[in-house]
Amino acid sequence: MAKEESWIEAFPAMERGDLRELRKAVDSGFREFSADFGPYIEAAFDPLLTFLIWSEKLLLNTPWFIVLAALAAICWYGSKNIKVVIGVIVSFMLIGYFGMWENTMRTLSMILVCTTLSIAFGMPLGILMAMSNKAQAIVTPILDVMQTMPSFVYLIPVVMLLGIGKVPGLIAVVIYAIPPLIRLTNLGIRLVDKEVLEASDAFGASKRQKLFGVQIPLALPNIMAGVNQTIMMALAMVVVASMIGVKGLGQPVLKAINNQQFFLGVMNGLAIVALAIIFDRVTQAYGLRIQKHRNKAH
Amino acid sequence: MSDPIKISIRNLYKIFGKNPKSVLHHVENGLSKPDLLEKHKHVLGLQNINLDIEARHIHVIMGLSGSGKSTLIRHFNRLIEPTAGEILIDGQDVMKLNEEELREFRRHNISMVFQKFGLLPHRTVMDNVGYGLAIQGIKGDELKERSQKWIDRVGLTGFEKHYPTQLSGGMQQRVGLARALATDCEILLMDEAFSALDPLIRTDMQTILLDLQKDLHKTIVFITHDLDEALRIGDRITILRDGAIIQDGGPQDIVMRPADDYIREFIRDINRGRVVQIGSIMAEKGSAETSGEPILVSRNLEDALPMVSASPTNAIAVVDDNGQEIGVVTSKDIMSGMERPAVAERAVKFM
Numbered sequence A: 001m002a003k004e005e006s007w008i009e010a011f012p013a014m015e016r017g018d019l020r021e022l023r024k025a026v027d028s029g030f031r032e033f034s035a036d037f038g039p040y041i042e043a044a045f046d047p048l049l050t051f052l053i054w055s056e057k058l059l060l061n062t063p064w065f066i067v068l069a070a071l072a073a074i075c076w077y078g079s080k081n082i083k084v085v086i087g088v089i090v091s092f093m094l095i096g097y098f099g100m101w102e103n104t105m106r107t108l109s110m111i112l113v114c115t116t117l118s119i120a121f122g123m124p125l126g127i128l129m130a131m132s133n134k135a136q137a138i139v140t141p142i143l144d145v146m147q148t149m150p151s152f153v154y155l156i157p158v159v160m161l162l163g164i165g166k167v168p169g170l171i172a173v174v175i176y177a178i179p180p181l182i183r184l185t186n187l188g189i190r191l192v193d194k195e196v197l198e199a200s201d202a203f204g205a206s207k208r209q210k211l212f213g214v215q216i217p218l219a220l221p222n223i224m225a226g227v228n229q230t231i232m233m234a235l236a237m238v239v240v241a242s243m244i245g246v247k248g249l250g251q252p253v254l255k256a257i258n259n260q261q262f263f264l265g266v267m268n269g270l271a272i273v274a275l276a277i278i279f280d281r282v283t284q285a286y287g288l289r290i291q292k293h294r295n296k297a298h
Numbered sequence B: 001m002s003d004p005i006k007i008s009i010r011n012l013y014k015i016f017g018k019n020p021k022s023v024l025h026h027v028e029n030g031l032s033k034p035d036l037l038e039k040h041k042h043v044l045g046l047q048n049i050n051l052d053i054e055a056r057h058i059h060v061i062m063g064l065s066g067s068g069k070s071t072l073i074r075h076f077n078r079l080i081e082p083t084a085g086e087i088l089i090d091g092q093d094v095m096k097l098n099e100e101e102l103r104e105f106r107r108h109n110i111s112m113v114f115q116k117f118g119l120l121p122h123r124t125v126m127d128n129v130g131y132g133l134a135i136q137g138i139k140g141d142e143l144k145e146r147s148q149k150w151i152d153r154v155g156l157t158g159f160e161k162h163y164p165t166q167l168s169g170g171m172q173q174r175v176g177l178a179r180a181l182a183t184d185c186e187i188l189l190m191d192e193a194f195s196a197l198d199p200l201i202r203t204d205m206q207t208i209l210l211d212l213q214k215d216l217h218k219t220i221v222f223i224t225h226d227l228d229e230a231l232r233i234g235d236r237i238t239i240l241r242d243g244a245i246i247q248d249g250g251p252q253d254i255v256m257r258p259a260d261d262y263i264r265e266f267i268r269d270i271n272r273g274r275v276v277q278i279g280s281i282m283a284e285k286g287s288a289e290t291s292g293e294p295i296l297v298s299r300n301l302e303d304a305l306p307m308v309s310a311s312p313t314n315a316i317a318v319v320d321d322n323g324q325e326i327g328v329v330t331s332k333d334i335m336s337g338m339e340r341p342a343v344a345e346r347a348v349k350f351m
């Protein structure tokens, strides 16, 4: 009788002792796993580290005016819009003038590597999802979890496995930023005009010819929208990533929070915003440009 | 006169749904399309199609929307797999081709023009026309020359660097036509290729097609829901309803001897004076006293009327291409030719 009342009053939760045991078992299991395999996993990520360091050095060791000229050229190629290019030059001049050049280069390098990785893994996965409903059914809930799980939670196992540093930071950023690229690649390919695909089949195109000649090119505007969102999300993670040792504009912001330095925080924050606006304008302008001939006029 | 059979369809059935094979026997036993949908939740696409398509002619397949035209034409290059039946092209069973052989067959033997053009929006006119050739692995100058030849042929010279969206519908479909012709396939499938175009442009495109066909002599399967178009370009016309063939014959057969009320309804509004040929209504040679100019058998009623009126006996001789007299036509024959076959009133109302 008494027992029955108790489960009405309080949720019949697991015994505290049992819960503690479970927690211990999982945590120690994972700790053992990371002690045993951590070094191998770290070694597996070595090429990534090399790539990261190389791109950072490249940006830091190149004279600033050459970097600026290269950025301006890339923006011009991407957007074909002189206003965007002038905006980029002015922003970077200001960033340099306020002493944030080096950190900006570090963040830029991190974003570039992260975007490259996201494209390298995200596009094939998105294509796979578009080709197979089964793959889509499996991957979609994983993406949902990746996007809604607070990033601090998956920082824990990453840090346990790989410690603090550039690579774990990068992995955390990629996990956070890759879902929109995967989703939009999948969507873009699924939305390709059925009649164009049918025409491609009717002329005897192989799967490869269809993928590279029709599906990817026609999905490109959507894929570019995915790249744009991925970059924006990666930039949003800059401060969080700095907590586990990613150098760049995030670190001064973190320091500013801890030491209550308003000016430092605002300046570095503005530099991140400037980067975001630049990436956004350039990728969007590029996306629009490749779409120019594609909008069905009738 | 008669050419060999290029495409031959035998006992073809197509059922859409979860498990088409399991309901096939119901359809073979005569279950109707609405009953199949209601009782077994499957859509009847095609039933018991038997069709021969002569080489080097334009064969029109006609029917209302949903009658199975697109489904049928997509069996010829196996864009759709049949539920049962045989598809023979040049005597070879297309169903026996494996994936690789099927691709080769589509690259070299059969090409297609689509209702909404199906062009690649990110490629220029030049690259679109060369698409089939590029898939075959043809590159460089040969690709360019062969594409250019067909661009010129369909009258798009000067538009090579344009993108499809920069062109009008009629011009886009010329690109589609040039792309299909560029691969030099003997068979050309056209699924409502001109239906999306304005009437004047449509007539232009028909003229282009007929002109090209005079030199090319392709085996063309042309789908339309427009009887005027069918009569203008078809050497032979097959009419589909609910996935079944209800009449298959020459244009004059369809107009003079419609198989049922569905077809009578179809031909109700055509201009019989232009469509019906003298050969379809002439009387036996010597059955009336003729005078005046003779008329060619393939001319139409409209042409014959003034000639018969001018004849003192109201009857003129009919001659064939060699000038041989083969019949007689009187003003009475012309009048009855103009009259459209009666449609049973009830049938019309519930059509």
Ligand SMILES: Nc1ncnc2c1ncn2[C@@H]1O[C@H](COP(=O)(O)OP(=O)(O)O)[C@@H](O)[C@H]1O
Pocket: B016, B017, B043, B044, B045, B063, B064, B065, B066, B067, B068, B069, B070, B071, B072
């Ligand atoms: N993939 C499909 N699944 C189910 N039903 C289909 C499919 N394709 C066509 N149908 C049905 O088959 C019939 C014939 O369609 P279709 O060949 O497109 O007709 P048409 O081209 O003559 O307008 C229609 O009833 C249509 O709804």
Ligand SMILES: [Mg+2]
Pocket: B069, B070, B071, B192
């Ligand atoms: Mg159709």
